[in-house]
Amino acid sequence: MKIHMPRFDKAQVLVVGDLMLDRYWQGPTSRISPEAPVPIVKVEQHEDRPGGAANVALNVTALGAGVSLVGLVGDDEAGVSLEKQLQSARVHCAFSKAENEPTITKLRVISRHQQLIRLDFEEPFSHDYSEQIENATSPLLENVGVLVLSDYGKGTLSDCQSLIRDAKNNNVTILVDPKGCDFSRYKGATLLTPNLSEFETIVGVCKTEDELVTRGQALVKELELEALLITRSEQGMTLIRANKEELHFPARAREVFDVTGAGDTVISTLAAALASGEDLPNAVALSNIAASIVVGKLGTAAISAPELRREVSKEQGAEKGVMTEEQLLIALADARAAGESIVFTNGCFDILHAGHVGYLAQARAQGDRLVLAINSDESVSRLKGPGRPINPVERRMAVLSGLEAVDWVLYFDEDTPERLLERVRPDVLVKGGDYGIEGVVGGEFVRSYGGEVKVLSFLDDCSTTAIVEKIQKDTDL
Numbered sequence: 001m002k003i004h005m006p007r008f009d010k011a012q013v014l015v016v017g018d019l020m021l022d023r024y025w026q027g028p029t030s031r032i033s034p035e036a037p038v039p040i041v042k043v044e045q046h047e048d049r050p051g052g053a054a055n056v057a058l059n060v061t062a063l064g065a066g067v068s069l070v071g072l073v074g075d076d077e078a079g080v081s082l083e084k085q086l087q088s089a090r091v092h093c094a095f096s097k098a099e100n101e102p103t104i105t106k107l108r109v110i111s112r113h114q115q116l117i118r119l120d121f122e123e124p125f126s127h128d129y130s131e132q133i134e135n136a137t138s139p140l141l142e143n144v145g146v147l148v149l150s151d152y153g154k155g156t157l158s159d160c161q162s163l164i165r166d167a168k169n170n171n172v173t174i175l176v177d178p179k180g181c182d183f184s185r186y187k188g189a190t191l192l193t194p195n196l197s198e199f200e201t202i203v204g205v206c207k208t209e210d211e212l213v214t215r216g217q218a219l220v221k222e223l224e225l226e227a228l229l230i231t232r233s234e235q236g237m238t239l240i241r242a243n244k245e246e247l248h249f250p251a252r253a254r255e256v257f258d259v260t261g262a263g264d265t266v267i268s269t270l271a272a273a274l275a276s277g278e279d280l281p282n283a284v285a286l287s288n289i290a291a292s293i294v295v296g297k298l299g300t301a302a303i304s305a306p307e308l309r310r311e312v313s314k315e316q317g318a319e320k321g322v323m324t325e326e327q328l329l330i331a332l333a334d335a336r337a338a339g340e341s342i343v344f345t346n347g348c349f350d351i352l353h354a355g356h357v358g359y360l361a362q363a364r365a366q367g368d369r370l371v372l373a374i375n376s377d378e379s380v381s382r383l384k385g386p387g388r389p390i391n392p393v394e395r396r397m398a399v400l401s402g403l404e405a406v407d408w409v410l411y412f413d414e415d416t417p418e419r420l421l422e423r424v425r426p427d428v429l430v431k432g433g434d435y436g437i438e439g440v441v442g443g444e445f446v447r448s449y450g451g452e453v454k455v456l457s458f459l460d461d462c463s464t465t466a467i468v469e470k471i472q473k474d475t476d477l
Contacts, residue, residue: 003282003285003286003289003312004282004312005286005305005308005309005312006272006273006276006277006278006282006283006286007276007277008063008064008065008272008273008276008305009064009065010275010276010277011065011066011145011146011271011272011273011275011276012065012066012067012068012143012144012145012146012275013060013065013066013067013068013144013145013146013147013148013268013271013272013275014067014068014069014070014137014140014141014144014146014147014148014172015053015056015057015060015067015068015069015070015147015148015150015271016053016069016070016071016133016137016147016148016149016150016156016157016163017052017053017056017071017148017149017150017151017152017156017157017177018052018053018071018072018104018150018151018152018153018154018155018156018157019050019051019052019053019054019069019071019072019073019082019095019103019104019156020050020051020052020053020054020055020103020104020105020106020152020154021048021049021050021051021054021078021079021081021082021103021104021105021106022048022049022050022051022105022106022108023046023047023048023049023078023105023106023107023108024045024046024047024048024049024107024108024110025041025043025045025046025107025108025109025110026043026044026045026047026109026110026111027041027042027043027044027045027111028041028042028044028111028112029041029042029111029112029116030042039111039116041109041111041116043109048081048082048085049085050082050085050086051106052071052104052150052152052154053069053071053148053150053152053156054069054071054082054086054091055264055302056148056150056177056264056267056268056271057069057086057091057268058086058089058091058302059264059265059268059269059302059303060148060268060271060272061089061090061091061302062089062302062303062304062305063268063269063272063303063304063305063308064272064305065271065272065275065276066092067090067091067092068091068092068093068094068140068144069086069091069092069093069094069095070094070095070096070133070136070137070140071095071096071133071156072095072096072097072098072101072125072129072132072133072155072156073095073096073097073098073103074097074098074101074102074103075097075098075099076102076103078102078103078105078121079095079097079103082103083095094136094137094140095136096129096132096133096136098125098129100123101122101123101124101125101126102121102122102123103121104120104121104122104154105120105121105122106118106119106120106121107119107120107121122154124154124155125154125155125156125158126155127155127158127159129155129156129158130158130159130162133156133157133159133163134159134162134163134166137163137166138166141166141167141170141172142170144172144275145172145173145274145275145276146172146173146174146175146271146272146274146275147163147167147172147173147174147175148175148176148177148267148268148271149163149164149174149175149176149177149186149189150177150264150267151176151177151178151179151180152179153179153180160176160185160186161185161187161188164186164187164188164189165188168188173190173191173274173275174188174189174190174191175189175190175191175192175193175267175270175271175274176189176191176192176193177192177193177263177264177267178192178193178194178198179198181201181202183202183219183223184223186223187223187224188223188224188225189223189225190225190226190227191225191226191227191228191229191270191280192223192225192228192229193229193231193263193266193267193270194228194230194231195230195231195232195233195263196230196231196232196233196235199212199216199219199228199230202219203215203216203218203219212230212238213238213240213246216228216230216238216240216246217240217242220240220241220242221242225242226241226242227239227240227241227242227280228240228241229266229270229284231262231263231266231291232251233251234251235250235251236248236249236250236251236288237249237266237284237287237288239280239281239284241280247281247284249284249285249288251288251292262291262294265287265290265291265293265294265302265303266287266288266290266291267287269283269286269287269290269291269303269308270283270284270286270287273286273287286308286312289308289311289312290303290308290311292311293307293308293311304337306333306334306337306338307337307338309330309334310334310338313331313334320401320406320407320408321401321408321409322397322398322401322408322409322410323408323409323410324410325410325420325423328371328408328410328424329423329424331408332369332371332424335368335369340367340368340369341367341368341369341427341428342367342368342369342371342424342425342426342427342428343363343364343366343367343368343369343370343371343426343427343428343429343430344370344371344373344417344421344424344426344428344429344430345360345363345370345371345372345373345429345430345431345432346372346373346374346375346412346417346420346431347374347375347432348374348375348380348383348384348388348389349372349374349396349400350380350384350388350389350390350391350396351390351391352396352399352400357403357405359432359456359457360372360400360403360405360406361404361405362430362456363405363430363432363456364405364406364407366428366430366452366454367427367428369407369408370405370406370407370408371407371408371410371424371426372400372406372408372409372410373409373410373411373412373417373420374393374396374397374400374409374410374411374412375411375412375415376393376411376412376413377389377392377393378413379412379413379414379415382415383415393411397409397410397411416441416442417441417442418441418442418445421442421445421446422445425446425449425451426446426451427451427452428451428452428453428454429442429443429446429451429452429453429454430453430454430455430456431443431453431454431455431456432455432456432457433455433457436455437453437454437455440453440455
């Protein structure tokens with residue numbers, strides 16, 4: 001299926017669920033304690049990360065969507081730290097404070113990349129807070145497209161039915177990351193995203209694909225869902241919808257470092273995509289790609305829109321090739337987000353010859369990505385005279401985009417690329433020829449913001465004009 005990137009900046013998502021603070025204390029270990037047979041860790045690094053529903057919200061905002069977060073924290077330092085981190089990441093926090101319970105905190109002590117112990121600070125939240133959660137959620141539903149219920153079984157979502165009812169009254173799509181042995185509490189939601197183990201806890205072990213689909217369809221009907229997305233680790237994902245054929249999304253081949261937070265990545269990408277107007281199959285395809293990225297990272301990690309877009313481009317074979325100006329600007333933003341440097345060159349490139357190929361290979365070596373801008377047919381005619389170009393712009397771009405050295409090709413209508421340079425702002429401007437650096441068109445502008453300008457030489461005896469003249473001479477003979 002054709003996958004495309006949504007306008008995540010148009011999406012508004014509300015996340016409600018169990019908030020957690022993940023703490024990491026790290027340091028070297030060089031001796032054993034004289035008090036007990038345990039290693040002594042000299043703690044040198046402290047790091048706090050949002051976890052649970054907070055990680056889902058962090059993933060949503062990393063994609064560029066707007067997000068609000070509702071949940072319970074204790075009246076303590078951990079709750080303050082969690083809220084500060086989220087607010088700095090542009091997450092709107094609407095937290096309720098529990099009087100007698102702490103903020104759920106998981107402290108991991110790590111040495112030499114090995115987790116030695118995890119200490120959990122938590123008490124289950126009582127049902128008394130359910131009204132506070134509903135009161136905090138209701139006014140936020142008016143301005144969102146998707147509600148995510150992120151359930152970790154800690155008590156925040158003790159009354160899911162009230163939240164589902166309120167969301168339905170506001171025509172809001174409801175996604176649930178479920179927990180426990182009773183999925184009836186999520187009845188009426190739009191979609192559930194259990195992993196295979198959670199699904200089989202409810203319906204029993206599925207020995208065949210047909211059994212999995214049949215039981216999934218029965219669960220969709222029983223819970224009055226629109227769909228069920230079962231995440232199946234190395235077996236990919238299976239989307240089951242009422243009265244429709246199931247869709248299977250195979251796992252993307254990739255080295256797996258850590259599956260921590262992969263479920264959060266799936267539901268956050270789903271939510272952001274659906275809230276931006278995507279249909280469910282495309283949203284699931286995007287979440288499948290996002291999950292393949294996050295399992296290649298250590299620990300909980302948020303996937304950014306540029307990361308996802310680059311991976312989608314690879315899948316679609318569109319990471320390189322012919323671009324419009326607007327498409328190029330998006331690709332450049334993604335490349336720069338990945339720390340890549342941009343090289344720019346331009347020319348007519350009417351008849352491709354060995355000089356061009358060698359020059360473009362040299363140009364590509366000046367940075368990580370090469371943008372090749374070529375003159376339009378009208379521009380070439382003005383510069384080279386009647387009868388030129390020999391090859392129209394579409395053919396020239398098609399041939400040039402096939403070269404290994406070239407990342408992106410586009411054309412411009414003006415006689416010089418100065419306007420285009422102002423939009424691209426390359427790190428390196430390269431030109432081929434015998435003139436000095438001062439004669440490079442656009443060079444002064446590129447140097448004004450700290451860019452480099454370089455002049456490279458074409459191979460000797462290689463010239464499009466010379467080739468054309470030789471053809472004409474041979475024809476006359």
